[in-house]
Amino acid sequence: MKKVNFFDTTLRDGEQSAGVNLNRKEKLEIAKQLERLGMDIIEAGFPASSKGDFYSVQEIAKTVRNCSVTGLARSVKHDIDAAWEALKDGSEPRLHVFIATSPIHRQYKLKMTEDEVIENAVQAVQYAAKFFPVIQWSAEDACRTELPYLAKIVEKVIEAGANVINIPDTVGYINPIEYGKIFEYLKNNVKNIDKVILSAHCHDDLGMAVANSLSAIEHGAGQIEGTINGIGERAGNAALEEVAVALHIRKDHYKVETNIRLEEIKRTSDLVSKLTGMIVPPNKAIVGNNAFAHESGIHQDGVLKEKTTYEIISPQLVGVQTNSLVLGKHSGRHAFRVKLKELGFSLEDEAINRLFEEFKLLSEKKKELTEDDLVALVLEEQLKGEDGTYELISLQVNYGTEGVPTATVTLKGHDGSILQEAATGNGSVEAIYNTLERCMKQSITLLDYRIQSNSSGRDALAQVYVKVRVDDLEMGGRGIAQDVLAASAKAYINAVNRAILLKYTSKENLQTTI
Ligand SMILES: CC(=O)SCCNC(=O)CCNC(=O)[C@H](O)C(C)(C)COP(=O)(O)OP(=O)(O)OC[C@H]1O[C@@H](n2cnc3c(N)ncnc32)[C@H](O)[C@@H]1OP(=O)(O)O
Numbered sequence: 027m028k029k030v031n032f033f034d035t036t037l038r039d040g041e042q043s044a045g046v047n048l049n050r051k052e053k054l055e056i057a058k059q060l061e062r063l064g065m066d067i068i069e070a071g072f073p074a075s076s077k078g079d080f081y082s083v084q085e086i087a088k089t090v091r092n093c094s095v096t097g098l099a100r101s102v103k104h105d106i107d108a109a110w111e112a113l114k115d116g117s118e119p120r121l122h123v124f125i126a127t128s129p130i131h132r133q134y135k136l137k138m139t140e141d142e143v144i145e146n147a148v149q150a151v152q153y154a155a156k157f158f159p160v161i162q163w164s165a166e167d168a169c170r171t172e173l174p175y176l177a178k179i180v181e182k183v184i185e186a187g188a189n190v191i192n193i194p195d196t197v198g199y200i201n202p203i204e205y206g207k208i209f210e211y212l213k214n215n216v217k218n219i220d221k222v223i224l225s226a227h228c229h230d231d232l233g234m235a236v237a238n239s240l241s242a243i244e245h246g247a248g249q250i251e252g253t254i255n256g257i258g259e260r261a262g263n264a265a266l267e268e269v270a271v272a273l274h275i276r277k278d279h280y281k282v283e284t285n286i287r288l289e290e291i292k293r294t295s296d297l298v299s300k301l302t303g304m305i306v307p308p309n310k311a312i313v314g315n316n317a318f319a320h321e322s323g324i325h326q327d328g329v330l331k332e333k334t335t336y337e338i339i340s341p342q343l344v345g346v347q348t349n350s351l352v353l354g355k356h357s358g359r360h361a362f363r364v365k366l367k368e369l370g371f372s373l374e375d376e377a378i379n380r381l382f383e384e385f386k387l388l389s390e391k392k393k394e395l396t397e398d399d400l401v402a403l404v405l406e407e408q409l410k411g412e413d414g415t416y417e418l419i420s421l422q423v424n425y426g427t428e429g430v431p432t433a434t435v436t437l438k439g440h441d442g443s444i445l446q447e448a449a450t451g452n453g454s455v456e457a458i459y460n461t462l463e464r465c466m467k468q469s470i471t472l473l474d475y476r477i478q479s480n481s482s483g484r485d486a487l488a489q490v491y492v493k494v495r496v497d498d499l500e501m502g503g504r505g506i507a508q509d510v511l512a513a514s515a516k517a518y519i520n521a522v523n524r525a526i527l528l529k530y531t532s533k534e535n536l537q538t539t540i
Pocket residue numbers: 039042072074075076099100101102124125126135136166196259
């Protein structure tokens with residue numbers, strides 16, 4: 027099977043992402059991980075561009091031994107000299123020299139004629155060949171270059187000693203069919219093209235970088251350039267992890283192999299994201315947090331019955347521990363039941379059905395329900411199951427910075443009677459507790475009150491723990507609700523109910539602490 031080389035430019039083109047700046051240590055750490063990932067070539071930087079880049083490239087070239095390390099240079103002696111100095115101690119020093127070939131770049135940027143660009147490119151390659159065993163030459167903006175001219179300059183640089191010819195889509199302009207045609211054209215119109223490796227370097231301005239890279243492979247490219255997570259100048263480069271996994275999953279179609287150790291992908295992505303500060307969108311293919319998450323009931327049911335119904339990539343293949351069934355408003359009973367079991371609850375069907383209804387109601391209010399939310403739901407259900415004396419029917423709190431907080435509570439008593447009271451307090455919680463005390467006609471002392479968010483986010487459930495003394499008995503109670511005041515009321519009622527139960531029914535098995 028034909029082998030395709032992977033050329034990673036996370037540390038060069040990737041670092042050209044607006045706002046990204048990696049120091050030497052960070053670059054080295056990423057380079058080592060790229061080596062573990064099985065990259066064939068690492069473009070470690072642009073040595074002539076700054077002292078920092080020079081020393082980073084040098085250190086990476088000296089450290090990384092299992093892949094070829096390269097550095098970028100313009101077609102000027104100074105850049106090539108700097109690259110040689112930085113790379114000469116590497117295991118396979120390789121130069122990446124480039125010049126723009128498109129009419130727009132020739133005319134406006136370089137201010138050179140067609141012939142001057144060719145002369146410049148040839149001289150640069152000839153000069154570099156004195157030092158470097160391997161030279162990659164790139165036609166910047168190749169995809170907006172006249173094809174006969176592109177073929178002409180490629181032929182000349184091959185003659186001058188280039189070993190790899192890169193056809194970049196510098197501005198992300200091309201589409202897969204057109205890109206394939208460029209490779210075909212060069213194969214048919216350039217002398218000695220079969221003596222070099224053709225390379226693809228795609229940008230994602232129109233969202234086609236990965237598709238274009240795959241098309242290049244179909245049309246003879248032996249090397250693919252890109253970055254981890256697709257970071258890079260403007261909209262970024264082709265995401266190498268996507269190309270690698272596409273080649274693996276669709277081996278039947280592409281029929282090529284690579285050195286990439288797919289199980290290192292997630293780790294590499296996480297590291298690059300952490301060190302560059304470029305956050306991976308949740309829906310990003312392969313490495314996004316949602317890439318292996320199923321939210322809708324029908325999909326979850328399918329995946330539970332047979333993973334391949336909705337998973338073409340196994341998460342473990344790319345180093346993700348497991349897929350996940352995210353419970354939200356689109357989820358169904360199958361996934362709900364499995365999740366509860368995973369959390370250690372063995373519940374009767376009836377309880378599950380009851381909980382599922384509550385879960386659906388809650389999921390209307392909350393985007394995603396976390397495991398903590400589910401535990402809270404079950405515990406809440408279990409609290410309800412206790413044969414308590416009081417049950418909260420309704421709660422109304424009046425609070426304003428200028429007024430006195432007032433609470434109105436309706437409770438159902440042990441005999442089914444409805445109790446309604448109102449009272450004030452220094453704060454809303456105190457007003458609620460004063461009102462409850464009045465409803466319950468007991469002397470209750472609040473000993474402890476703790477509140478915590480059950481998960482993260484604005485819509486997290488509130489969990490309140492209280493400790494009360496009813497007569498001489500101390501008892502803990504817990505309440506969970508979306509609103510902190512409702513959770514506070516529930517916790518208080520729960521504690522009192524437990525104290526009463528313990529006192530009058532001698533339920534020894536009731537826990538006194540929570
Ligand atoms: C498509 C790409 O990603 S190419 C790589 C882009 N990466 C970078 O530019 C990052 C690093 N760059 C830098 O640090 C700086 O641009 C440097 C150090 C390379 C050059 O800085 P300066 O000398 O101040 O030049 P500046 O960047 O303003 O302009 C670039 C010059 O290089 C010329 N140039 C651009 N590409 C090439 C090339 N391949 N070969 C020769 N000259 C080139 C431009 O025409 C311009 O020349 P001019 O000064 O005669 O007009």
